Amino acid sequence: MQSPLPTQQSFQSERDWRVWWRLTRPHTLTAAFVPVSIGTALAFHETNIRLSLFVAMLVASLLIQAATNMFNEYYDYKRGLDSAESVGIGGAIVRDGIAPKTVLWLAVSFFIAAMFIGIYICIHSSWWLAAIGVVCMAAGYFYTGGPLPIAYTPFGELAAGFFMGVVIILISFFIQTGSVTMVPIVVSVPIAILVGSILLANNIRDLDGDRKHGRKTMAILVGRTNAIRILAGMLIFSFAWIIGLVAFHVVSAWTLLVFLSVPKAIAATKGFIGKTKPLDMMPAMKATAQTNTQFGFLLAIGLFISHWL
Template structure:
């Protein structure tokens, strides 16, 4: 009897962990940590790195990204957009029975922890960081919350790329170096594009459902085929941009390491072509996020290696 009772408890525990992990939508968390590592690696060229500041920025960025995903889960449920058959969602509310208020409360708790970490970052750098941090959290909330969510408009890719790419890289660079340079802005552009690509891949997958619910995403406005072509163009521009930086006098040829991630970008584009069902496009969406991760890590390695050589 004891053996029979212990197994279900273990299964339940594993399921519980899976529910909360999926709620954070781990495939999107790459947009939280890649910009921080790049901004910090670039700051190496300006002086020594404060590891505690790096870790604080990393954790705060991941918490805000996870909270954004939870707001998405909560408000899509409240608007009746999610059901048990919905693909790509955490599913904590509609499939696993988690109370909507619990999801909202957890998201706000993550914001609260990120705010406390932000106070430490400000104490070690500048209180102007607090202003930018508040704006970032407001945008994160308004991405799916509020009367007109950003995610329902054609500006989702642009806003996400701007804040989770350029802004986070510049913040990560600034808290270490105390400045914002032309180089830091230039290096943030391809990552901003790739973060936007993650959002675009999500909107390509959800095109039909979003259209039925009155959303006006870029994928809906230009159509699925053109959206996939746009995704390919975003990848191409990111690689060409880095190639241009590597050929300039301000950066090293080591940045060309990012080209090792091209097969994954190619996999993402091919994975969308000819697909119509959301479940069929999940591997392509995953490959898009992986492209950002691999590209970002290789860029970080390139920046770090060029500092020591």
């Protein structure tokens, strides 16, 4: 049963900018910033970067990510998944008293803003990107919206990794160079895996609650222990992939800077072992997201440095 919304607290919360900031789930926004940075860094090896297109792509990606988070907030509330006691949510509706319709319309507004920015990008690159942009926004909506949300299936990690990893990197590269080569495709692989790992970590944390509400996530299907093993395998594979790219001279050895994020990856895996309560798993969940952030930023830095040396 859904918790009644507070009245006096509602008015207080809506005047607090921190409530709106939490609604975007800022800890997830690096999943949009990192791929854009990497795609642009790769394009830097091919051409002069147009800063206006980089900024436009970055803002559009952040808007779509934030809107996706808001749709998540809205539909999880409508389906009764979120309560004031839920761990790891924005909580704008169940804790802060923001009206559900306000959250929904704000998400739609973010999508519309991203669409207008997308038009600008298409004008300066290719109108084919309009179709890709529509598909990306549809994926963001149907991740938790619609009759069969992607997040309720075993394909949530795959969808998030593909769109937030592969697609964003390739678009960021394309709008600068006018083409797509094999290099950005293979470089996008570990980023896609790490974005997927964030979703897997989230599903490990929420496994018991998701099962009660009929979800069929990968973590539920394989069990908690195997899900943790898969998470560890995804993290290991991401680092190993970079070694392979360096060994085959696809990228510079400077990209090995990503190994500075290994401690976070270890903390992410170990933090889940032996834990069953969502609150106890929050540090591991946070470490998984930080692994993606650190790995991605270090990879982008390595790519930029290698251009100059």
